[in-house]
Amino acid sequence: MTLPKYQIQQLGTSDYEAYLTFLDVAYACRFFSSGKNGDFQLRVFITRPKDYTDVYYNLGFGVWNSEKHTVDDVVELKNGDFQQILATIASISLDFLEANPTASLYAEGSTPARTRLYQREITRHRHLIPENLQIYGLIRDKDVGFIELQPGINFDAFLLSLK
Known part of the structure; x- marks a missing residue:
C-alpha cells in the first residue's frame, strides 16, 4: 500500500532571488x-547556506503567497488532504536523497506541535518507508543531539539520509 501523492512541477530559482545572496537552492x-x-x-x-560545502540541507515547505513571493509555513489549510501533502513531501525528499546519496536533509516543523504531528505520521506510516532511508530525531534538551528515531520520544527535528 502507498499513500496518494500530488503531481509536482520542478521550479527554477527565480522566485527565490531575494534569498540567493545567502542560500543555495538545491531543489x-x-x-x-x-x-x-x-x-x-x-x-x-x-536549501543550504551559500558556499556551504557540507552535505547537510534544509527541507522547507509551505503555502506560496504569490503577491509577496514568500512561503507561509504556519498556515493550516485544513483541506482534508494532509496525508497526501506529507506523502508528496516525503516522495520529494526521498527522490532528492537518491539523486544526492551523500546528502542529509534536516526537517523541523514551524511549531513544536507541528513537529510532533510529523513525528506521529512518520511513526504511523513507518511500514511504508523504504528500508534504505535512515531517520534520526533531534533532542535539544541536555545537548543529546540526533539519535535513531524511536517511538515514545518527542523529537525537536529530524534528519533523513540514505543508508
Missing part, C-alpha cells in the same frame, strides 16, 4: 493542494 518545486477549502499552491525547497 525547488510546487504542487497544488485541492480539497474542501479550495486549491492552494504549496512550495517545497531544499
